[in-house]
Amino acid sequence: MKRYIILMMALMLALPAFGATGTFDVTKNADLSSLVSTEGAFERAHNMGVFNEDGEAPQMGFISGVPFTVNDENVTLVEPIDYSLPNPQPAQTGYALNVAKSGYQGWKDFRSVSEDIDGLEIGAQYRLEVYYMYHWSWDCKTGLTVTLPSTGDQYQKREHSNGGQTYLAEQGFVWTTEAADDTNSDGYAEISFKFSGHLLRSNDQDRGHLIGYQIRRIDQNVAGIVSPSRAENLVPVDTELHWISTETGVESYNVHYVDASLSTTNEPNAIDLYGTTENVAYTDGNESLIPSESLDNDTRYFWRVDQVLTGGDVIKGDVWTFTTTPLSPVITDQPDDTTINPYETATFSVAGTNVTGYQWYKYVDGGEDQMLVDGARFSGTDTSELTISDVIYSDEAQYYCVLTGPAEPPAQTNNASLTVNVDTQGYTTVAEGETGIIETTELDGASYQWYKYVDGVSDITLTDGADYSGTQTYKLSVLDFSAADEGEYYCVITDAIHSSKASGNSELDMKELLAHYKLEADGTDETGNYPLTAEGGDPNSFERFAGNNALHFNDSNYLDNQFAEEQVFQNFSVSIWAKTSEVVQPGFTGFFNNDSSGNDFQLECDDGTWEYNGTGGSLVLADVYPDEWIHIVMCCNGSSTTFYVNGVYEGWSGSAANNFGSISVGSNRSRVILFTGDIDEVKIFNYVLSPEEVIDLTNYDPDANVVQCIERPEFDITGPEGVPDCKQDIYDLRELMVEWLEDNNYPQS
Structure with a gap:
């Protein structure tokens, strides 16, 4: 039996050990937890580089113990191997198994460190793990030799670093102790290992660092x-x-x-x-x-x-x-930011342990913070929950709480923000000669003053007259809108307690046709804003109907205008006519796009369907019917997009692809997959078209004759065909008269 054990050990120590490695992160920290075995029962762990109790560096062989500093690699063996003990040296920080302040460094001729491990139970099975690392900056080599006393067999491992920051764990040394391993005759078995900056060679640059080792008994399980x-x-x-x-x-x-x-x-x-x-x-x-x-x-x-x-x-x-838990207070739940409307109630709360007192403060940027006391609108200022009633604009600030306990120091929470809402309308387009309307928060007892923004210093105070009305109400009207009225507007609201806040800027723009491509013969823009240039040859012009031509694209040409700078159209609408005899075209075949660095889209003729593809994903709009014109309109309001096909609402996308880096007709965004078919009457607007305007654009085709019910009348009951017809007329009146005296009560009186 003894010969079998010796033979088994010789085989195991002759086989290559399983070595695991890791690298340092950008902060030069490393976590050995993934390399540390937890199999079986813990026997012992030793950090080879920790200072001795007397403060002297350990001396083993010819090597001197040199601690790493926190500015170098900081390797921590976390639990269950982090049996961390405070370092007795005040100048050192961290704990014993932290190489930030430990580790051996060996170099020159045959410098090494040896460790004899005694006190192991005879007849037990153990695993030895040795943790070490290369020097972090040089081309280094390290050597590790493990010796079993009973046989004298050795396992040798040599590692080579090209200056990389790597730490390692040798995990493959498994053996069963026997009586012959008791070389000290103390009733316990031994094993030893030696670590050197090199293995059997001399080189000034050979260097390594020994972290320590762990032994686990793997024929037992720990609690x-x-x-x-x-x-x-x-x-x-x-x-x-x-x-x-x-x-x-x-x-x-x-x-x-x-x-x-x-x-x-x-x-x-x-x-x-x-x-x-x-x-x-x-x-x-x-x-x-x-x-x-x-x-x-x-x-x-x-x-x-x-x-x-x-x-x-x-x-x-x-x-x-x-x-x-410490005796000093500890915060377990921080106050949260909150946003509410004026005159509502705001609350901030905090939770902690070891707390004997609370005090809430209002943070003052650049000044002395205001200690709060209970009063007309503030309550709970010395409790875990602060309440602010009838919130006004001057309450908008950051608040925090200081917790005190049986011992110092007190604990201060994070700042929590209180935001008091004020409505900002955003971007609005107005037709020339119409009235532009901007609204903000309507408050009881508040006063208002509207301004036209110039530069934040010389802004124009608005007054009622020929140009404006409602300048001192929550709703501003800009009368007889013209190009001179374009710009940004805001309102200063003063609440009933004379606390003020300005709304955000709301922009008013003139409704415009940004681009109009009739496509009679080329890419001329009737507005002059964004003319298109033919790429890959001129598309062929043909007559679509009397007085109107269209262009035919042949899978090798397109019209393009790539902007020098990308432009964001807050709101926009695109109207385009298309037709093809090639029903099945390659995937992602585009016939219109606004290619940019992001938030863009393309309209496609994609494998038998007309589709939208862009920000927010893709949407199938209609099937492709050969040689049949289709009218597609997309309307974007800055946050979502609505689609119409042949004047009828088709669907929507909850996204806005309103970043225009170009305008391209007949191609996809990559200008690679080109369209085969006909395109006509492309229009781009800077506003969202109404359903009526969409129908008017569809009825541009004399064969369209689209009629849609925009909003059904309340008493539209029937029509000439016996179904509602979006009209309130004699047919509906007759139906009402027939049913006028009908009484469905039971029993009837």
């Missing part, structure tokens, strides 16, 4: 910790410890816990030697304990659960940590 969870914060001092058993034959548990600050050792699995230990009898495997020793506030604790088996064997558990 499963339930709560407090790993590294949990704000744990109450009267907390109950919960765990579950993972082995059969458990008779009891030894529960160890200790204030982490009391540790002066680098071996956290030794907490049973200096902490509090309580024995808990087995019940049902789902166990708990309320510590008999009182826990202190604001304190980090180690704790471990060992399973005691029938017969006396003990399976050590993993060391976990938690931190109790």
Whole structure:
């Protein structure tokens, strides 16, 4: 049997170990948690680079322990391997398994560090993991040798770095101890390893850094910790410890816990030697304990659960940590931003632990913050919930709360914003000679003053007269609208308590036909704004009907105008006629587009359907019928888009593709997949067309004769064909008269 074990170990140590690697993030931090095994029961973990208790750097072989600084690579082994102990050196920060202040650095001829690991139970199966890294800036090599005492067999691993920032974990050293491994004759087995800046060669640039190692016993399972969870914060001092058993034959548990600050050792699995230990009898495997020793506030604790088996064997558990709630106040719920209308009630709330008092403040930018007190409109100023009643515009600000507790320091919440609504109309187009109307928030008891924006300094105060009315009401009317009236307008509202706020700017523009392409022979724009140039040859002109020509595109030409600068049309409408005999054209075949850097679209003849494709996705508008004209209108209001086909509403998209980088007729946005067919009468407007205007555009074709019911009359009951006809006439009156005296009450009187 002994020969079999020796042979097995020789084979295992001769096989390549499984090495895992990771790289540093931009902050030069690395997390080894993904490389650290949690299989089996924790035996021990040791940070090779931590300073000794006396503050001297450890000396092993010819190597000197040189700590990393926080400005270099900062590698943290997180729990369950982060058995973190405070470093006894005040100048160092972090904890023992944090390479930010630990690690060996070796270089020159055969400089190395060796570690002999004793105290392992004979006949148990273990896994050894060694964590190390390259030097972060040089072309370096490192060496790792693991030796099994019973056989003298060695496993050697050499790594090479090209200056990359890499950390590694060798996880493949698994063996079963035997009596021959007890070289010290102390009843326990040993294993050793050596780490060097190189392996069997001399090179000034060979350098590596040893983080430490972990040993786990993999023929046993540790108790499963339930709560407090790993590294949990704000744990109450009267907390109950919960765990579950993972082995059969458990008779009891030894529960160890200790204030982490009391540790002066680098071996956290030794907490049973200096902490509090309580024995808990087995019940049902789902166990708990309320510590008999009182826990202190604001304190980090180690704790471990060992399973005691029938017969006396003990399976050590993993060391976990938690931190109790401090005596100083801790905020657990921050106040939220809120937006309300004038004269409504606003509330801000906060929650915390260890709180004995609250005080709310109004933040003053560049001045002294205002401490709030209860009064006519403010209440709860010294409680967890602040209430502001009948909110006015001057209340618009940021608010925060200061929490006090049994101990310093107090805790201050984040600033929470109060926004008081004021309506802003946005962008509106007005036809020449009509009245432009802008509205803002209507408040009882408020006063208003409208302005025309110039530059924020010399803005024009408006007064009622020939040009304007309602200049001191919530609704401004711009009379007999002309090009001179185009611009931005805003209103200053003064509420009933003489608190003022200006609305946002609302823009009024003249309704315009931005572009009109008759396509009689070329891409001439009748407005002169955006003329189109033929690309790939001139389209052929032909007569569509008397007095009207159209253009034929042949899959190799198109009309184009690419803008020098992209333009955003707040509102727009596009009207276009198209026809094709090629029903099935390649996917994404475009016949109109506004290609830009984003928020754009194309109209397509796509594999048998007419479609919209752009911001917000795609929408099928109609089937393609060969040699049949189709009229498509799309109307965008700045946030959504409505589509009409042959004068009839077809659907909508909840998006606005209103960023125009070009106008192109006969192509898709890439100018690659070109249209085969006819196009006529393309118009672009800077406003949303009404349904009536859409029908008028459709009826441009003398064969169209589209009639649509825009809004059905209330008493449209029937018509000549016996169905409602969108007219209120003699047919409806006759139907009413027939049913005039009908009485459906039961019983009738």
